[in-house]
Amino acid sequence: MRNQQHTQLIFELSRPGRRAHRLPPLDVPAVTLTDLIPVDALAESPPPLPELAEGDVVRHFTNLSTLNMSVDTHFYPLGSCTMKYNPKRNERLASLPGLVDVHPLQPDSTVQGLLGLLYEMQYLLGEISGLPGVSLQPAAGAHGELTALMVAAAYFRHRGEHRPVVLTADSAHGTNPASASMAGLETRPVKSNSKGMVDLADLKSKLSESTAVFMLTNPNTLGLFDSQILEITQAVHDVGALVYLDGANMNAILGISRPGDFGADLMHYNPHKTFSGPHGGGGPGAGPICVRDFLTDFLPSPLIVLEDGRYRLDNDRPLSIGRVRSFFGNVGVLVRAYCYIRSHGGDGLRRVSEDAVLGANYLLSRVKHFLDVPHGDRCMHEFVATASRLKKEKGLTAMDLAKRLLDYGFHAPTVYFPLIVPESVMVEPTETESKETLDAFAAALFRITDEAADLVHEAPHSTRISRPDEVQAARNPVMRWTTDE
């Protein structure tokens, strides 16, 4: 049933002279091109784009779409990514003409509805985090990290303090140290202890007057809420440094514990995770940040302010770090997140986290009988198992399990992250999966551990392709289609 022809590359479907989009006749007097543009700026011919009929294009991309696993079609327990159901109503509402068609440089007076919504969004995010200063500008979680580090750096510069060092947990996302480098700061890792939490002694030994920020994920990437959180944030504050919370795991603590209440000074959200903005095949996300009052002046410009009942974009903020991108932010993603938050209200959001924690613990209770879970019997919204024993006993790796799960119709969990657990399998079921789905997933995983090693090692067997040769792809990278192929 697969349509092989229309999953060829679009360039291979091209036929000279075929076309889809047409323009109305030019209704202004045509001037000779060379009277408008100097000859040496003009191209001899337009770019060699493929030539296709509209039907070609639609069939091609529709067929390609069927080669993806997605939340709409499959259980997608990709740890750390919060692949929850993406409500259809949010898509429709974010596409209302008065929202999706607005030009970013319209006068404030013409976008009072949208500015009002975004202003309210600033409040909602501040209330959920307990950190009242909010910038909606960053385009993704990593962009939010970088922005917040720039805010922290500006704050210390303003105070005349030289603090060039950022501490990150060794279980942190790679974006943490990468963001620190981009902000011109130097990264030092802090160890995790045997329980998978921050090694407080190691943290304290690395904190000093030159520490700017400790970047922390809580619950951490093992799915554990750090029980020493107040001691950690206190120790950081004792040396005059700031605590940054990587909000990747906010889905575990909505209405249960607020970063501002446990000592974080700055944080980012991933609305595409926590607030169901879809992941878009890799993006767009958004990365709004929240900070304590004393850092608000340093947030990127503009912020939305309310004056005499009118909303206004405020660019006149002398201490601001400036902009971190063009225009306001990833508004389309923020509108979806707004819809999600308003659909739930405060108690509803708490129930989101409660059910996310319930689902993860339930799955953990099923899985731990046949896969080791090194860090305890309980978790928050996700847990990290390890295939180390299977590797020793049968030669099966985390990657093998992941690939074989695809044959059973499940997207794979995150594997080989966090780095501190060997052969790690990181499972985040989210609150929008039924008990039946979790049972079926656990049963499949169990069955795989019992299957012949060769069968699993050669998996997947039922997908469009078998395992790709990544070595060849990296050794001799082919990054575009060329005619001489």
Add this chain to the structure above:
Amino acid sequence: MNPNELLYAASHEWAHIAVENGVKVATIGISAFAVQQLNDLVYMDLPEVGKKLAVGDEFGEVESVKAVSPLYSPVAGEITAVNTELPDHLERLGDDPYGSGWVIKVRLSDESALSQLMDFAAYEKQCAAEG
């Protein structure tokens, strides 16, 4: 070169010391054990001739699909030669790690650190512990 006669750093580089035109020159490469651990190398980044290295300085890196391993200099001195063919023939690192898989040559400026390097027996012990 005979692996038994080389010196080794804990970070898995080997060094062979010889006298060329009256000065001591170290030929440096990556041990067979390390290459095997890294499996399926896809890329290599090399330094330029003339670069000065202290002991432990990073002088290049090798990459597999999902890992990057820096190369650290086991000796101090100035780079006099670089095996520029190597990035296009990464298989030599595995096939002939102590011969055509050599990486750089360094004219020694200070020999005091050589005594810190391991001989083959000591290095084999380390590999056994890691492996």
Add this chain to the structure above:
Amino acid sequence: MYFFHTDEDRRQMLAAIGAESIDQILSDQVPDNVRMKRSLELGPSLTEIELERELRRVAARNISPATHVCFLGGGAYDHFIPAAVDAIASRGEFYTSYTPYQAEVSQGNLQVMFEYETLITQITGLDVSNASLYDGGSGAVEAVLMALAVSKDRNKVVTTGTVHPEYRQTLATYLEGIPATVVTAEPAEDGTAGDILSLIDSSTACVLIQHPNFFGRLEDVAKIAEAAHAAGALLIQVFDPVSTGLLKRPGDLGADIAVAEGQGLGNPLAFGGPYLGIMACRQELVRRLPGRIAGQTVDRRGKRCWVLTLQTREQHIRRDKATSNICSNQTLLALRATIHLSLLGPQGLKETAEQCLQKTAYAKQGFASSERFEVPMMGPTFKEFVVRDKAGDVDGLMEYALQQGQLAGIPLGRWYPELSDCFLVAVTEQRTRNEIDSLVRILSAAPAPGVTAGA
């Protein structure tokens, strides 16, 4: 709300876990002194009917190019988006999937990324493209960071006031913590780059220009590229993807890195985002290219397929030494651009560019022959141009046009105090002769300062 569990499900799940309640699971882990003791104050939960009512009310309070005729540009344009773009991009298999970590079940997304990258090399004339960055502004900065990393000992960035002001502001923000300096040439009277060549020297890592530039004017890219290369610096060109239907491409003009805002390729205006950061470069620079890249390979059975490649550049592997911190990108927007370019084809792109050019020339002529206005920056433009109000009342003019149903232009004074009597007008292929005529007529008829409207 989108919950699944019935009370009975919860009971069974808790029993399997061996916990009395969800609260007990939480109390075991979250210390009591950091537990929230009240409900979040976010208002009541809204049903779909209530939410739709509220959002429609919000949307109705905005005017937009859907209600008014749009002559706004400045980096975001009212280009037409074919229906097939929306139809395909709204398929859940695309928009509810994520980064293709498992290539076997992501061939759709990976092939789209590969096709996108190829299309971007086709419109830039460069060798390699990544799979997207956030937007044009942060993309321009990433290009500068890339150039700084490539030319290790050089820390000077040369640019000009004709590059989008928000891109330059973004650059200034990013470079605050980094040992690099920006020098900016004053734009020339005619709205081109000014004396940028004299700023280029042996400490220059890169030269950042925009062509067509922020004022819609064309720059002498080849000459600037030549000067940059002679000094050992890289040339970064911010370009307009639509312009490549007519104009020589960045790679043909000598650019080493090309970046663009890809909004105009099938992506809605959406008040500034999500947009699409386009970036392409010469082959030699690929190891410093930020962002995801899809590459072609074969599977175990020898079948052609696609994977994420050159991942050692990225944050999840190289961490603090990565080429960038970018993780989530703008794949869905890149998909839309891929569909859009596939629908346009070479002829559609060419005709779109031609209509922008011709209609812009027509509008420019209209303003030039009006008594109240002049077109101060004489010379070729692509799809936008600067108009000076001799009466010096840009805000009043814009407000007046608004009342007449037009988003007439972007006042320039906020970025260029010396141009506070000027505004920027953009004309896309969507504008008609009638709309352009009305724009000129309405603005020409607007009351001058001191005279109240209707008097």
